[in-house]
Amino acid sequence: MARPTKNIEEKQSEVLRFRCTPSEKNSIQEKSSQVGLSLSDYMRAMALDGQIKIQQSKYDFELVHQLKKLGVNINQQTKKLNATGVIPIELKRVLPKLEELLDQLLEDV
Known part of the structure; x- marks a missing residue:
């Protein structure tokens, strides 16, 4: 078009x-x-x-990049969870990092 x-x-x-x-x-x-x-x-x-x-500072771009990496990690660990039925230790480690990054992003908004 x-x-x-x-x-x-x-x-x-x-x-x-x-x-x-x-x-x-x-x-x-x-x-x-x-x-x-x-x-x-x-x-x-x-x-x-x-x-x-x-519109966005470089700090925001770094946080978004880190969130993307965590998202990939969470996706991989969720696949393991679905396959085995057991919560992977890595998933338990990622969740606090995710919460911290989301809190930082919300502070900037």
């Missing part, structure tokens, strides 16, 4: 250029990648709004 065509007012057809030093360029590029935006989106947001609203 093709993307719908934009109105003339919605098309980003105009180009703005400005000069900066190499260190300023590197700094701007680093900031845009820290907030997860393309350089164009970052510059547009800064020029129009003067600020960038960061």
Whole structure:
């Protein structure tokens, strides 16, 4: 399915250029990648709004990564539980870690 065509007012057809030093360029590029935006989106947001609203911090990404790893572990241990009928020791160890990570995530929200 093709993307719908934009109105003339919605098309980003105009180009703005400005000069900066190499260190300023590197700094701007680093900031845009820290907030997860393309350089164009970052510059547009800064020029129009003067600020960038960061959706998630790096801390959140680390917690989400840890939760994914625990989820995989829980899935493996649950398969063992279903196969044997005995709760694996690893499952008992994972649950407190999971509760701790969820508490940390809820504190940040």
